Amino acid sequence: MSGPPLVELRDVTKVYGQGESEVRALAGANLRIDDGEFVAVMGASGSGKSTCLNVVGCLDQPTSGAYLFRGVDVGALDLDQLALLRKHYLGFVFQSYNLLARTTAVENVELPLIYRGVSASERRARAMQALSDVGLESRAKHTPAELSGGQQQRVAIARAIVTAPQMLLADEPTGNLDSARKVDIMNLLVDLNRTRKITIVMVTHEPDMAEYTTRTVLFKDGVVESDSKPGAEDRTVVRSGSDQSKGLP
Amino acid sequence: MIWATILMAIREIRRNTMRSILTTLGIVIGVGSVIAMVTLGRGATAKITADIASMGTNLLIVMPGAERRGPTSGAASPLKLDDARAIEREVAAVSKVAPTSGRSALVVYGNKNYNTGVTGTTNEYFAVRGFTMALGQSFSDAQLQGGTPVCILGATVRKELFGPQDPIGATLRVGAVPCTVVGVLSSKGQSTFGSDQDDFIVMPLSAFHRRIAGNTDVNTIFVSAVSDKATTKAKEQISLLMRERRHLAAAQQDDFMVQDMKEISKTLGNVTGALTALLGAIAGVSLLVGGIGIMNIMLVSVTERTREIGLRLAIGARGSEVLLQFLIEAITLSTLGGAIGVLFGLGISLAATRALKLPFTVVPDIILIAFAFSATVGVAFGFLPARKASRLNPIAALRHE
Numbered sequence: 001m002s003g004p005p006l007v008e009l010r011d012v013t014k015v016y017g018q019g020e021s022e023v024r025a026l027a028g029a030n031l032r033i034d035d036g037e038f039v040a041v042m043g044a045s046g047s048g049k050s051t052c053l054n055v056v057g058c059l060d061q062p063t064s065g066a067y068l069f070r071g072v073d074v075g076a077l078d079l080d081q082l083a084l085l086r087k088h089y090l091g092f093v094f095q096s097y098n099l100l101a102r103t104t105a106v107e108n109v110e111l112p113l114i115y116r117g118v119s120a121s122e123r124r125a126r127a128m129q130a131l132s133d134v135g136l137e138s139r140a141k142h143t144p145a146e147l148s149g150g151q152q153q154r155v156a157i158a159r160a161i162v163t164a165p166q167m168l169l170a171d172e173p174t175g176n177l178d179s180a181r182k183v184d185i186m187n188l189l190v191d192l193n194r195t196r197k198i199t200i201v202m203v204t205h206e207p208d209m210a211e212y213t214t215r216t217v218l219f220k221d222g223v224v225e226s227d228s229k230p231g232a233e234d235r236t237v238v239r240s241g242s243d244q245s246k247g248l249p
Numbered sequence: 250m251i252w253a254t255i256l257m258a259i260r261e262i263r264r265n266t267m268r269s270i271l272t273t274l275g276i277v278i279g280v281g282s283v284i285a286m287v288t289l290g291r292g293a294t295a296k297i298t299a300d301i302a303s304m305g306t307n308l309l310i311v312m313p314g315a316e317r318r319g320p321t322s323g324a325a326s327p328l329k330l331d332d333a334r335a336i337e338r339e340v341a342a343v344s345k346v347a348p349t350s351g352r353s354a355l356v357v358y359g360n361k362n363y364n365t366g367v368t369g370t371t372n373e374y375f376a377v378r379g380f381t382m383a384l385g386q387s388f389s390d391a392q393l394q395g396g397t398p399v400c401i402l403g404a405t406v407r408k409e410l411f412g413p414q415d416p417i418g419a420t421l422r423v424g425a426v427p428c429t430v431v432g433v434l435s436s437k438g439q440s441t442f443g444s445d446q447d448d449f450i451v452m453p454l455s456a457f458h459r460r461i462a463g464n465t466d467v468n469t470i471f472v473s474a475v476s477d478k479a480t481t482k483a484k485e486q487i488s489l490l491m492r493e494r495r496h497l498a499a500a501q502q503d504d505f506m507v508q509d510m511k512e513i514s515k516t517l518g519n520v521t522g523a524l525t526a527l528l529g530a531i532a533g534v535s536l537l538v539g540g541i542g543i544m545n546i547m548l549v550s551v552t553e554r555t556r557e558i559g560l561r562l563a564i565g566a567r568g569s570e571v572l573l574q575f576l577i578e579a580i581t582l583s584t585l586g587g588a589i590g591v592l593f594g595l596g597i598s599l600a601a602t603r604a605l606k607l608p609f610t611v612v613p614d615i616i617l618i619a620f621a622f623s624a625t626v627g628v629a630f631g632f633l634p635a636r637k638a639s640r641l642n643p644i645a646a647l648r649h650e
Contacts, residue, residue, distance in 0.1 A: 059562075080567050083566065087566075098559070102264050103264075111561070111564065112564040115561075115564065120253070
C-alpha cells in the first residue's frame with residue numbers, strides 16, 4: 001500500500017514524573033511499521049517496550065517527538081480523538097485477558113461493538129462470527145470463570161478482531177499460559193496476520209514467541225537497539241536472551 | 250447508544266443483586282417514609298376539616314364571656330333569648346339562629362338511668378348543627394311555644410336507654426320532669442375534640458327554661474351564615490350588634506365571643522399542615538442518607554471495576570461514555586428505589602390510615618416530588634463516582650490490581 005506508513009515513531013520520548021523521580025521510558029525511539037507486519041517488541045523490564053506499545057496503541061502520547069498514525073500526528077489529538085482512533089482502527093489483547101467477569105463470552109466480544117452503535121442483533125451475529133473464528137462458538141454462553149486460560153485469551157482475541165481493526169496490539173498475550181496454549185494462541189495470531197492482513201504488534205519477553213513473527217524489534221534504555229528489518233522476508237530473528245536477563249534483578 | 254448503556258447498567262445491577270438491593274433500600278425507605286408521612290398528614294387534615302364541617306355548615310357560635318382570659322371584672326352576664334331574636338332580625342348575613350341553653354341531668358327510663366346533657370333549643374338547632382331526624386318528628390309550634398315537656402334523643406342516649414326498642418311515645422324522666430319522646434336524631438359520631446356529639450337530649454327551649462333551668466338565660470347561640478363566604482362578615486355584624494345590646498363602651502373589651510368554626514378549622518389545618526411538612530422534611534433527610542449510600546456503593550464499584558473501565562477506554566469508549574454508564578447505573582438504582590419506595594409508602598400509609606381511621610387519599614404531587622427527588626439523588630450522588638471513573642488513565646486502570 002502506498003501513502004503514509006501505518007505507524008511511524010520519530011524521535012519519540014516519553015517522560016514520567018518530574019525532578020528526581022523522573023523516568024525516561026522512551027528516549028528518542030524511531031520505528032516504522034508497515035501494513036501486514038507481525039512485529040515482536042522485545043526488551044528487558046524497563047526498556048521501554050510497554051511504553052512503546054502504549055504510544056503505538058494511542059493509549060498514551062509522546063512527551064516529545066512525533067507519532068504519525070497513517071500520517072496523522074497523534075500527539076496533536078485530544079483524548080476523545082484518541083478514543084476514536086482506538087475505536088476504529090485498533091484492537092487490544094492483554095496478558096491478563098481483561099474479560100468482564102460474570103459476563104458470557106459472546107457478551108464480552110460484543111462490548112466494542114456497543115461503543116460503535118451497532119444494533120443488538122448485528123452485534124450478536126458479528127460476535128458469534130468472531131468467536132467461531134477463534135474456534136469457541138460452542139462456549140459462547142460460558143462466563144470467563146467457566147473457561148480455561150487459553151480459551152479466555154481466545155475470547156479476548158475475538159473481542160479484539162470483532163471490529164475488524166487495522167492493527168492488533170498484544171501485550172504479553174501468552175504470558176499467563178502453559179506452553180501448549182502458547183502455541184495455540186501464536187498460531188491463531190499468525191493466522192489472523194496472514195489471512196486477514198491484520199498488522200500485529202506484540203510485546204513479549206519470550207524469544208520462542210518472537211519466532212512466530214515476521215520482525216523483531218529490541219528495545220534497550222528507551223531506544224530501539226536492534227531491528228530485524230530490513231530483510232523481514234527472511235524472518236531473521238534477533239536472539240537477545242542475554243540482554244533480557246540483564247535488566248532483571 | 251443510550252439504550253444500550255441503560256441495558257448495560259441494568260445487567261451490571263443484576264450482577265450484584267444483593268448489593269443492589271441493599272443500596273436501593275436507603276432510597277426505598279426515604280421515598281416510602283416521605284410519602285407515608287405526607288399521606289398521613291393530609292389524611293389527618295382532611296379528617297379534622299370534615300369533623301369540623303360535621304358540627305354544622307357555616308357555623309358561628311356566640312357565647313358569653315371574654316375570649317382572652319385574664320383579670321376581668323366579674324362574670325359576664327348571660328345571653329338572652331332577645332339577643333338571638335335580634336341577631337336573626339338585624340344581621341343580614343345570617344340565615345338561621347338557634348338559641349340554646351343546657352345543663353347535665355340524670356335521665357331515667359324504666360329501670361335504666363343515664364347521665365347526659367339536656368339542651369333546650371328550637372327546631373333551627375337541627376338545621377344549624379346538621380342533625381336530621383332518624384325517627385319521629387321535630388317539635389311542633391305548639392310544643393315550642395307552650396313549653397310542653399317533650400324531648401328528642403341523641404343516638405347515644407337512645408341506645409343506652411332503649412337499645413333496639415322504639416322510643417317514640419315513651420315517657421322518661423329528665424331529673425324530676427316527666428318527658429315524652431317525640432323523635433331520635435341521626436348519629437354524627439365523635440367531634441374533632443373527641444366528644445360524643447350524639448350524647449344529649451333536646452327539649453323545646455321554653456320547656457327547658459320553665460321546668461329545668463328556672464330562668465330564661467341562653468348559654469350559647471348557634472348561628473348559620475347565609476353562605477360559606479359570609480361567615481366573616483356575619484361574625485363582624487354579630488359582634489357589633491352584641492356590643493350595642495350589651496352596652497359596651499368603645500374602650501371595653503367584648504364580654505362575649507363569636508367563634509367561626511371555619512376559622513378554627515383553618516387554624517387546625519395550618520397546624521397539621523406544618524406538622525406534615527416537618528415530618529416530610531425529616532423523612533426527606535433519610536432520602537439524602539440513601540443518596541449517600543448510593544454514592545458509597547458507586548465509589549466502591551468504580552474502584553472494583555477499574556480494570557473494566559480501563560478496558561472500555563482502551564477499546565474506544567470515550568470518557569463521556571464511561572461517565573454516562575456509571576451515572577445511568579446510579580440513576581437506575583435510585584429510580585428503582587424510588588419506584589419501590591412509592592409502592593412501599595402507599596402500602597404503609599394505607600395500613601396506617603386504616604389503623605388510625607383516617608381517610609386515605611393518594612397525594613399525586615408528593616409522589617411525583619419524592620420520585621423526582623430520588624432520581625435527582627441518583628444524578629447528584631452518582632456524578633462524583635462516575636466522573637472519577639471517566640477520568641481514569643486507561644494504562645494505569647488496565648494494570649490496576
